Every structure is written in C-alpha cells, then in structure tokens.
Amino acid sequence: MAGIRDVARQAGVSPATVSRVINGTTPVAADKRERVLRAIEEMGFVPNEVARSLFKKSSKTIGVIIPSIRNPYFTQLADVIDAAAKERGYRIVLYNVHHDLDQERAALQMLAAANADGVIVASNNEALQEELAHYQMPVVVVDALFQTRQVNAYLYCDYYQGGRLAAEHLTACGCRNLVCIRGVQGLYTAQARYEGYRDYCREHGLTEQVVECDYDFEAGLSMTEELLERFPQVDGIVACNDMVAISVYKILHKRNIAVPDQIQLVGFDDIHLASLISPELTTIHQPIDAMGRRAVEVILNEGHLPKEGRRQSFPVSLVPRETTRSKESR
Amino acid sequence: MAGIRDVARQAGVSPATVSRVINGTTPVAADKRERVLRAIEEMGFVPNEVARSLFKKSSKTIGVIIPSIRNPYFTQLADVIDAAAKERGYRIVLYNVHHDLDQERAALQMLAAANADGVIVASNNEALQEELAHYQMPVVVVDALFQTRQVNAYLYCDYYQGGRLAAEHLTACGCRNLVCIRGVQGLYTAQARYEGYRDYCREHGLTEQVVECDYDFEAGLSMTEELLERFPQVDGIVACNDMVAISVYKILHKRNIAVPDQIQLVGFDDIHLASLISPELTTIHQPIDAMGRRAVEVILNEGHLPKEGRRQSFPVSLVPRETTRSKESR
DNA sequence: TTCATAAATGAAACGGGTTTCAAAAGAATG
C-alpha cells in the first residue's frame, strides 16, 4: 500500500503538503496541488484511516449496540441510525450483543478503544448503565430508561400510554376478557406497557389477567399455550411486542381460533412485519425512525439533549388493522 | 485516558514491559508483573485499539457487507458470521449498503483503510467484483457467483437445484399450472433459480410461465397482482425468495384465494420467518449457518478455499410446510 | 568465585497521517 510519504516523493513535495491537499486545511500552490493530486491518482493512494484516527482521536464512527440482530425492531432502528449517520458523514459500527452483558461490555470497550465518536445503546441492562458513565464519549440510550440516570440522554417512547391504548382499543372493540402478555418485569420498557394496561383495567372495572413472557418468538409460543389454559374465557390479548403477537397468532391459528372474531389481538412496536403478515397486525406504533434520527443528532451534539433535560419521550399511537374488529364491523 | 506510559510510570517499569505483561509476549518477573497489573487495575487502563492496529496492521476485524439490513436473510447470515467470528476472537463490522454500488465501494475502502483482516461480501454487483481484486485483504463472496471470477472464494448454494426442487414439489402436490416469480435476471442467484424451474418444466412438458420481480416485499405485492391477471389459471407459485412469498400470500389471502387448496406456494431461503408465520411457508432451505461459518473459516485461512478450487457450493433442500399440500392430503 | 549463557528489561524506532513551528518565498508598502 502506498503511503503519504510515497506520494510526497512522487510529487516532489513534503508529506505535510500532501496532507494539506487531501484535507484542504491550508491553501497549497496550484501547481503543487496539481502534482499531488496526480500522484494520488496514479498510485491509487487511500489515506490509512487507522493512522488518521489515532491522531485525530475521532474515527467518524458511531457505535450502535443492539441486543439482537434477529429482532426486526432493532434492525429497523439500526437501519435508520445508519441512514441518518451517513447523511452526516459518519458511519456506524453495529454490535450485536446477543442480550449478553459481557458482550455489551466488550463492545463498549472496543468502541472506546477505537475512538468512536459516540455510542447508541439499546440496552435494558441496569448494570451496564453504571459503566456507561465511565466513558467520556457521548452515549445515548434508546428504548430504555432507568431510575438511576447515569447517562445524559435517554430516548424512549411513552410505553405506558401504549399499554393504555391497547387495552382501551380492545375494550372499544368489544372485548371483556383482556389478558396481557407482559415482558419480563424490572425492564422499564416492559413494565410501563404493563402498567398502562393495568391502570386502564382498574379504572374501568376490568379484571387484570397477566402472563409473563420473554420478548422472543419461542417464548411467545409456549406462553400462549399457557395463557389459553389459564384464561379460557379470553377474548382480547395485549402482547408485549409484535414478534410475540405473531407467535400468539400462530397458536390461535393452529387451534382454529378465529382472529379477530373469537379473540382480538394487539401487538407493540409496529415493525414493518406487522403490516406485512396476514392478517395485518393491529399494534402500537413506535416512531422508530424519529427516535433513531434523534439519537444521531444527540450524539453529534456531544450526547446532550439541549434543553429538554436528560430524557426525551416519543409519542405512541394505535394502528388498527386486521387482528381487531374494525369500526365498520363493530 | 491513561496511556501505557502512565501505567509504566506508576508501576516503575518501562512501557515495553507493560506491553509484554498485557500481551504475554515475553516472560516478565513476577513482582513487576504484579505491579503492572495493579497499576492497570487502578488506572482503569484499556489499550488503545487504534494505536495497536496501526502497528499490527490487523484489527481483529472482519468486515461484512450486506445489501440490506431489512432482509432477514442477510441479518441471519450476519448473525452466524458474527457468532463464528467471535468464537475465534474476531469481531465483525457490518456495513449495510442499501443495494448501492457507491456505498459498497465506500465500505470496502473503509475496511481496507481500517486494516480489516478480511471482508465477507454479499453482493451481486459485477462491477464491484473487479474492484475486489485490487485489495490485498482476503475477500469472500457469499450468495453470488460470477463468470469472471476475480476473487478467490465464492460461497453459494445450488440455486439451480432449488428451482428444480420447487417445481418438482409443486408438481408432485398436484399443480399443473406453475408460475415462477423470478428475481431480476442477470443476477446469478436469481437466474439459476429460474433455470432450475425452467428446465424442470421443459423436461416434464409443463408450460413455463414467468413474472419478474425485485427481491423485496413491495415488489412482491404488485407483481402478484400482475401474475394473477396474466395467469388466472395458476395453481402453483414459485417465489424467488421468502419475503416475496410472504407478500404473495398476503395478496392471495386478501383475495380469499385459499392456500394451499386453490394455489400452492413455495418460497426460497428458509429464513426463520418462513416457519414463524401462519401458515408456515413451504420453502427451499439454504444452509445459511453453514455458509456463514465457512465464510469466516475461509477468511481466517487467508481467503483461500484450500483444495476445492475457488468456489464452494452448498446443497439446498425442500422443506414441505403448510403452503403446499402435505403427503397425507394428496 | 569466575566466566559463559540465558533470561529479563529499557531505550528507541516504528507505523502512517496530522499539526506545529519556524524558515523560506512571495506580496505589499515606503
């Protein structure tokens, strides 16, 4: 690989001048610039990014840490972040940490050691939280919120409201026997959804019926079986996310339980897949795009949320589709 | 950030000794090692990865370039590659190039400039192919194959056989009016699938009916409409991939066309989603895991496929599920 | 105890751009 010194020799100038031509930091005489440019062209010179970022202490890179690359919610988020970052001349490095604290730690350390310009973390791990504060690069936490706020920026949705909306919609669609498949409690994102559901039920004299479940498909399948056994009367299900909702549907379908005629179903997240499967899934929409774009903005703003304080909440909304009864048929 | 020289001072040794303790390259006296370790601990020292890789010319990183992070086929592939790489002490950097040649180029250049130890590219872009040869880092092309083979290793599946299997299965299930939704021709992966289908039809006296379609969901939706219009007699559909198959199903479902009773459907890829949706999708299984793991092996083997030549083909198989008639009901 | 080997250790160079600082060249003023 040709280096900057080779180019300099070829062009008959010093390495410093070559650097200046490349970066446009200082004006260079037209004839010399010309020679340098030609030498670069001829030798196919590409500046070594490692050397550059060693000095600059910036790598034009934003780290993105997600718990699972298999969950479409996170890949969608990563995709927007990617697009937003590229628009601003940054690239992202995606770390897929398989829900594993050690891998999260390792990713963080690597990013720090690699002079990343910031990190966007989608982690519900409270233990990691504390470590986050030790790094001096900007950190933004998305899709999570903690009591002990160590980091400057938390971006999350109004999950509580989402839980309420789901319960409200099912009730409005005629359900009287709601069951909530809630995510593991202790995780804010899961808990808030549940509490929204719970409060709505309490306020409207509905008995709250709950089943607990991990966020993935496999867990959704087995939990649904359990749910049907424990609550045979059920006529409305609030799932903790869309992937689980899809697995719920799968079981119902297998048992020939009609959706939405016998049981109505509401998911959470509104991933693309929700409107792609048949029947289309009624779900709580999260503004994933807006959240992702904002995360990048905040990182490039040194990790600070300007005026709003240390956290920013995004609104959710209910998208009625085919797994609940439409207005017309009510 | 504390540097190795700070640690050295604190421990009363030279930076060289600290480096040796960290890397275990040369034995260090027990008492000094002890002091160094304590100093590292106290100062929370983490070696700067950039400086390290500048010297080592290796970053323990494998680049993975995929055309779309939204297509589950590629995220699944990335996930295995990630796991396989981590097992061997490497990390991956995922580049999501949005099917864009310029972004592919940029990704490649960045990887080269970042001292990546190898690149795994899932690209059907022939133009990129040629450039690939210019880089001296190991490159493995997955899910593609070219006439002009510039790179040392191509990993791909027996797509042709997949096309045959799909046609054969539909025929065995009683279909007489097959239509193939083929991917954009010119791409080997798409063309081979189609040719398998075509040859089977010719050999068995079936008229070949074809419709062309991009690999994504939106294209699948509109193409299905067109298909039904052009071939109202259709009773079996071979889709170019699972995402398209899902969109086909969506349209059929919307039109109240029963699957598999009126029309049977075969996808391609066997992404997880295929068995997660309802009804479960009959599809051609690609050994994504094996391919991903092999890709990592080859990279760490300097990008060479040892004996087998410059390419390795993986077998496909048909997985009968719910969108075609099962043996029992035939 | 002494000389020869082997092992541990530090000083300095290295990798490859970038930037500082001072010298050199050019432009402007008197």
Place this chain on the structure above:
DNA sequence: CATTCTTTTGAAACCCGTTTCATTTATGAA
C-alpha cells in the same frame, strides 16, 4: 530597492502501543 507583513512549505514532533536490539541481570557450569 529595502523592509515588513503574509502566505507557503518542510522538518520534526506527535498520537500510542509494539517490537527490535542492545544492555543489564540472573542462572548455571567450571
């Protein structure tokens, strides 16, 4: 034409681990 202020430009230091190479220290044999 001399003098001063600008603008270019190159030499060298820098970023920070790693490694070479020579020196020091330890080990073993004589």
